[in-house]
Amino acid sequence: MLPGLMQDRPLRIIDIISFAATAHSTQEIVSKNVDEPISRHNYAATFKRVAQAAHMLVSLGVKSGDRISTLSWNTNRHFELFYAGPGLGLVVHTANPRLPDEHLIYTINHAGSRVLLLDRNMQAIYERIADKLETVENVVFLTDAERTPQGYQGYEALIADKPATYDWPLFDENTGAFLCYTSGTTGDPKGVVYSHRSVVLHGLAAGLSGALGFAAFDVVMPCQSLYHATAWGLPFAGPINGVKFVFPCDKFDGASLQALIEGEGVTFSGGVPTIWTMYLEYLRQTGGSPGTLQRVIIGGSAVPRDMAVEFDRLGVTVQQIWGMTETSPLGVVATPTPALAAEGDAAMKEQIWTRQGRMMFGIEMKIVSEEGEALPHDGEQDGALMVRGPWVLSRYFRADDDATDQDGWFDTGDVSTIDRFGFMRITDRKKDVIKSGGEWISSIDLENIAAGCPGVKVAAVAGIYHPKWEERPIMLIERHDGADVSEGDVRAYLKSRVATWWMPDRIFFEDVPMTATGKIDKKIIRDRHAHALDSA
Numbered sequence: 055m056l057p058g059l060m061q062d063r064p065l066r067i068i069d070i071i072s073f074a075a076t077a078h079s080t081q082e083i084v085s086k087n088v089d090e091p092i093s094r095h096n097y098a099a100t101f102k103r104v105a106q107a108a109h110m111l112v113s114l115g116v117k118s119g120d121r122i123s124t125l126s127w128n129t130n131r132h133f134e135l136f137y138a139g140p141g142l143g144l145v146v147h148t149a150n151p152r153l154p155d156e157h158l159i160y161t162i163n164h165a166g167s168r169v170l171l172l173d174r175n176m177q178a179i180y181e182r183i184a185d186k187l188e189t190v191e192n193v194v195f196l197t198d199a200e201r202t203p204q205g206y207q208g209y210e211a212l213i214a215d216k217p218a219t220y221d222w223p224l225f226d227e228n229t230g231a232f233l234c235y236t237s238g239t240t241g242d243p244k245g246v247v248y249s250h251r252s253v254v255l256h257g258l259a260a261g262l263s264g265a266l267g268f269a270a271f272d273v274v275m276p277c278q279s280l281y282h283a284t285a286w287g288l289p290f291a292g293p294i295n296g297v298k299f300v301f302p303c304d305k306f307d308g309a310s311l312q313a314l315i316e317g318e319g320v321t322f323s324g325g326v327p328t329i330w331t332m333y334l335e336y337l338r339q340t341g342g343s344p345g346t347l348q349r350v351i352i353g354g355s356a357v358p359r360d361m362a363v364e365f366d367r368l369g370v371t372v373q374q375i376w377g378m379t380e381t382s383p384l385g386v387v388a389t390p391t392p393a394l395a396a397e398g399d400a401a402m403k404e405q406i407w408t409r410q411g412r413m414m415f416g417i418e419m420k421i422v423s424e425e426g427e428a429l430p431h432d433g434e435q436d437g438a439l440m441v442r443g444p445w446v447l448s449r450y451f452r453a454d455d456d457a458t459d460q461d462g463w464f465d466t467g468d469v470s471t472i473d474r475f476g477f478m479r480i481t482d483r484k485k486d487v488i489k490s491g492g493e494w495i496s497s498i499d500l501e502n503i504a505a506g507c508p509g510v511k512v513a514a515v516a517g518i519y520h521p522k523w524e525e526r527p528i529m530l531i532e533r534h535d536g537a538d539v540s541e542g543d544v545r546a547y548l549k550s551r552v553a554t555w556w557m558p559d560r561i562f563f564e565d566v567p568m569t570a571t572g573k574i575d576k577k578i579i580r581d582r583h584a585h586a587l588d589s590a
């Protein structure tokens with residue numbers, strides 16, 4: 055083999071912000087912080103703050119390879135740590151404050167973090183778990199001197215007198231940079247370590263026009279949490295393309311988002327469906343319009359078709375994405391192609407609204423039968439979705455074995471179809487598929503259809519034990535504020551839209567439990583209603 059004769063410069067995360075500080079120096083990062091006025095720093099100033107934060111971390115005694123944990127919302131300071139930590143060769147563990155205490159403690163101990171950096175309103179959580187944290191030596195509140203709780207160190211005070219440049223070390227691009235845990239709805243949370251190489255490649259790919267399609271004219275407001283798979287890579291895809299950022303902190307309610315959209319000219323946002331249900335409800339109640347907002351990426355759970363339709367009516371394009379912590383997380387993004395456009399505007403929109411997305415370069419995909427045979431991409435047959443690529447997990451943190459098969463394929467745990475245009479559609483998570491009398495019922499399809507019934511805010515479907523059919527679906531309905539939709543209404547709505555044997559055996563009107571990452575918590579539903587059909 056003839057070796058290539060090109061430079062062997064490692065891919066480093068710090069080079070992303072260093073580039074933006076020069077090529078897009080005046081673009082702004084606008085941020086809310088807990089109980090503080092909005093802050094504004096451009097990329098040039100941010101890069102200096104990143105250097106100061108790096109000096110601060112070094113002064114706390116951490117060394118390359120050490121882990122630090124953050125317990126923080128979507129803010130500029132959290133964003134700065136996304137560069138300062140990896141820039142030094144540290145691994146940033148983004149702890150999820152919505153996890154139950156025992157899982158939070160587990161992840162920070164498992165990470166072995168030496169420093170914990172947290173927002174002001176995390177003080178109560180921290181003080182509840184402090185004596186169970188085994189490795190944390192330093193705690194830093196991500197706030198200014200005035201607001202730092204008594205007896206603690208504060209970020210702004212610690213970085214204030216530090217130099218604004220840093221001699222960033224060169225190291226192997228396969229060095230770990232982020233440690234993200236899956237939410238552990240089954241068993242203990244599992245840690246995924248992203249490398250500099252995987253983060254940079256993922257960030258480059260995420261910005262492509264066949265994916266999120268970023269340009270320096272975009273004003274991006276991430277509403278997916280920075281602690282959830284690094285907010286789907288936006289903190290990296292953004293600066294690579296020079297976007298302006300608007301960080302909402304923990305204020306994801308409709309009124310707060312609308313104020314930022316109007317005040318900052320937000321063009322692009324993203325998040326799990328729950329956020330957008332709240333936002334659309336807010337617009338409906340106030341008669342407001344989404345103003346400058348042009349595009350919203352939605353993923354984490356299936357996008358109800360009606361949500362996409364409503365956004366479309368308001369002039370906002372919805373792009374569904376699918377991914378998981380183990381895929382950094384972008385796997386597919388729903389973007390149009392000429393072949394789809396040739397089928398007409400309505401058909402194209404329908405494809406895009408009802409599929410999770412189209413394959414993107416960098417992630418190989420296949421679907422396989424229960425026997426492991428590759429299935430055709432005909433949009434009909436569904437099978438276990440397997441993925442492979444430079445930003446897909448190979449082994450969980452501290453595990454002894456690889457999480458892939460011998461050819462490097464990772465089983466996502468999802469069941470899906472792939473069609474001839476390369477569009478992938480999730481029919482269910484393997485563990486959520488309902489097996490009724492030997493036939494399969496897709497809980498996701500049933501939820502999506504029910505979500506279209508007027509008055510329904512969230513519909514959740516789970517399979518529970520049935521003495522005759524093995525499993526049958528039950529449905530939970532959460533109503534919109536003030537709506538009086540009844541069981542009869544839901545059944546009448548479903549009747550013309552689903553096969554009779556898909557009709558849920560019971561419908562309960564109650565709050566739908568959500569996981570720490572904003573997904574319907576089917577485990578809780580199954581436990582809560584485990585015996586609802588015992589005497590059926």
Ligand code: ADP
Nearest residue numbers: 236237353354355356375376377378379480571
């Ligand atoms: P966790 O499992 O920790 O809640 P992840 O974000 O890693 O968090 O979850 C990934 C899973 O979320 C996927 O395997 C898939 O089941 C589901 N998911 C993500 N995006 C979508 C989507 N657009 N439609 C349906 N399911 C999705």
